[in-house]
Amino acid sequence: MLAWLRSYRRALLPGDVSAGIVVAMMMIPQGMAYALVAGLPPVTGIYASILPPLVYALFGTSMTQSVGPMAIVSLMTAAIVGQMAPAGSALYSVLAAQLALVAGAMLLLCGVLRLGFLANFFSRPVMSGFTVGSALVIAFGQLKPLLGADLPHWHGPSAALGLGALLLLVLSRSHLAPLLRACGMRQGAADIAARLAPMLVVLLGLLLVQVLGLEALGVKTTGQVPTGLPQLNLATSPGHWQQLLQPGMLVGFVVFLISMSAAQSLALKRNEKLASNRELVGLGAANVASMVSGAFPVTGSMSRSAVNFAAGAQTPLASVITAGLLAVALVAPTGWLALLPMPVLAATIIVAVLGMLELDTLRTAWRYDRGDALAWLVTGAGVVVLGVEAGVLVGVALSMGTLIWRASRPHIAVLGRIAGSEHFRNIERYPAETRPELLVLRIDANLFFGNVEAVQQRIEDELRTHPTARNLVLAMSSVSSIDTTALFGLGELNASLARRNIGLHLAEVKGPVMDRLRDSDLPQRLNGQIFLSTAIACDTLAG
């Protein structure tokens, strides 16, 4: 814990300070916008950006992760809490905070149980489809505040403000950095300054609303913000806690997947090491801290963490500085926060989630593995059609289904001897010689419950097409593990072959696999022998 602080060197400070300031300026509009996505008062987005990153800095292992509000997790919060309480009610806020507590407690428990390996539960295509589907749902949900009315209607002044802000933000995404470079700014600085456009557009919108008196024309603003620090309130019924249990677990799962995928891609860039079990603890504690702040579930955000990284963050001190600046912003006069125009905030949300519409994974998968591309499309469609909660379950089912499906089609090669050598190769790819009384199969997969049935079937199929075989040699060079189910499967195969007087022999069993097999009675019961190599097996069985 805090290893980064003990070994802190002064040289790291400039990077951390500048990243801390940049992320704080990015966090103010983003935090408020994502609070709106969660169906909560904008200021709770700021609350969610102070304690949680501080707590994460204590327990987490990523050097550049920025923990706080995040679009998809906010969408899930709205979907879950919206079923339990009317939007805008006091109960709604309380339940959102409770949801953070349930998710956080679940993450802490998983961390204690060392379940960090679950970070690999989603395939990349499934994660990508889930992200794109969620981005579409979020963007679509912001059309009403952007235009000031339900489609196909719009409220003129609101729509003008919202669409104007949208245009400015889109243009600044593509043109602001080159423009700043043309004005003589260094490339890195220009790129980072361009990321502050949302803050400027929001302030510009605020000025316009005040100067032109747009509020009187019906443009909605964020409304009164309580000053000072948030209040903790958890007085709900036990029924509410029970109702939050299952969705809270789902939120915790998504929090972990999103945060790990952001942290891993940044850690790889600097060859840093993450400890996934400590990440669970860090994220869990951050969500508990978010509950204490009266906020809502938080996670590490890829877009914000990338800015933190690019702005020079070297350690979690950058996040500490961000949190400090936001705390100062909260205790300073916050009256202006009440005047932010909703259409402009909606525009910042839409532009932020447009950045999540990444189609590269789909394109690559389409060329490389049509099944993975299908998983992408089904997950994305699942989120859009069934909602974000069901979308997670669709993603889990598809990831696991793909796994079992691939496992159920193990590659098994019939081997023959390359004439005059000790080499055995796949007879479909090499001119290798076979003998009618001997069948040699190489199993190209680890044996486990997902494929042992298919392996048995394939072996029986091969024996049917080689009816003269009296001995079967399984070349185990590609088998690195055999689980209990597969051990039983091999035992059944052995018994079945023994009834037909066919010998079952193993060859090239790897050291660790052989060590394990000795703990079972398979070697004793084997209706054949275990050979060091396929060549020795064939020579012995021919002799």
Place this chain on the structure above:
Amino acid sequence: MLAWLRSYRRALLPGDVSAGIVVAMMMIPQGMAYALVAGLPPVTGIYASILPPLVYALFGTSMTQSVGPMAIVSLMTAAIVGQMAPAGSALYSVLAAQLALVAGAMLLLCGVLRLGFLANFFSRPVMSGFTVGSALVIAFGQLKPLLGADLPHWHGPSAALGLGALLLLVLSRSHLAPLLRACGMRQGAADIAARLAPMLVVLLGLLLVQVLGLEALGVKTTGQVPTGLPQLNLATSPGHWQQLLQPGMLVGFVVFLISMSAAQSLALKRNEKLASNRELVGLGAANVASMVSGAFPVTGSMSRSAVNFAAGAQTPLASVITAGLLAVALVAPTGWLALLPMPVLAATIIVAVLGMLELDTLRTAWRYDRGDALAWLVTGAGVVVLGVEAGVLVGVALSMGTLIWRASRPHIAVLGRIAGSEHFRNIERYPAETRPELLVLRIDANLFFGNVEAVQQRIEDELRTHPTARNLVLAMSSVSSIDTTALFGLGELNASLARRNIGLHLAEVKGPVMDRLRDSDLPQRLNGQIFLSTAIACDTLAG
């Protein structure tokens, strides 16, 4: 469809006829008992044993599977329907039939979508723990009808009858077959005749109740049985259908897992081939037929199918004969069915499920793989503590969790050259030579989303302990597939190594894997070369 009928030979008939008769005599007490487990009138168990096996014979692929009521599926039915309607009500019966329809429709849909590979979703330890846990729950639930009152009380005459039947059944299990053999019966015939003990004990109980007038003393009997064929009644509200959707899917899943595990173990004994997608259709249609019969969810039963097999069943004609005999029993006078004593039926249930208390899997797993043993124990405890529905979910989570956990610890070996040879081996197991500027790693697992992160981490770890390495060779001899997620992972690794001027080379890439990689841009982007063998890679990189 009906391939077995088209190629039917007369020589198969004697086996099918005798098996059909034996299973019918086994089915009458068993069907009624499992209907009681499901919380339904005993006669529905007979209904569930006529149409469903006939329909399965049309669509299924197993030659010896006996489809009908089964203990665990009946337990699930009671758990699900018991939450929605009072036991004994007309609604209860209707909902049980609807549950069969939902499960059947789900199975048919999965069959059409060719999802038969899902039969491998449970590891054997998880399936075994689930079965044993369910058997304990069922047996415990029968203590009340066995003793005629809630523990610790009992009703004298009922308890005497029930415990007497239990003793007789237990003794007949162990001693009846040897006794019959001692009386000169052939071993096979004796074994099968012994399986009819429950039928005899039930009839004996019926006689006793009548002769001694036990009903007047308070011994409960099964009660009035409607004569003739069952009536179809599905008039419930849409809300009921919706409520049954999720549990129905769970029941369908369990129906498929149980039936496939029975069918597979029998098919293996005769080297028959099952088509899992057609099994889905057969089981789905059988459950729809069970709904039409006014019954409840059905599946293939291991214990009954084993008797069918042992009694000589050669084709599904045996099941057709069984169904015909049961239909005859139903249209014959059925008044006697109303007089069966409940304590005796409870005894048959307890003895039947005691046969499911199989601890061999746990014992083997405990010696061979402690993690699998733990999965057994947690699943079994999950069923007992949380109930059978939650137990299925615990089983899914554990099977999938084990899979991801194992995948997250791939075996990777540092290779060295055996002096003076072209062979490269694990330096931990062989005296092999390495060179400081070259790191050779063999990846012993197929690369996919579950392990690519761990592989990246291991490679980075090895590079940290070999800081002088300028070239990294990945020996891919054990890698039979690379999914889209792993393809991205290799691309990231390549970019990361390129930034540090470390060459990334692949060697011994299998033919099918190389074919697939050519569909991606990895070969072009690779910061190194692809070599045929590790030896060529090392010679080239040294030169």
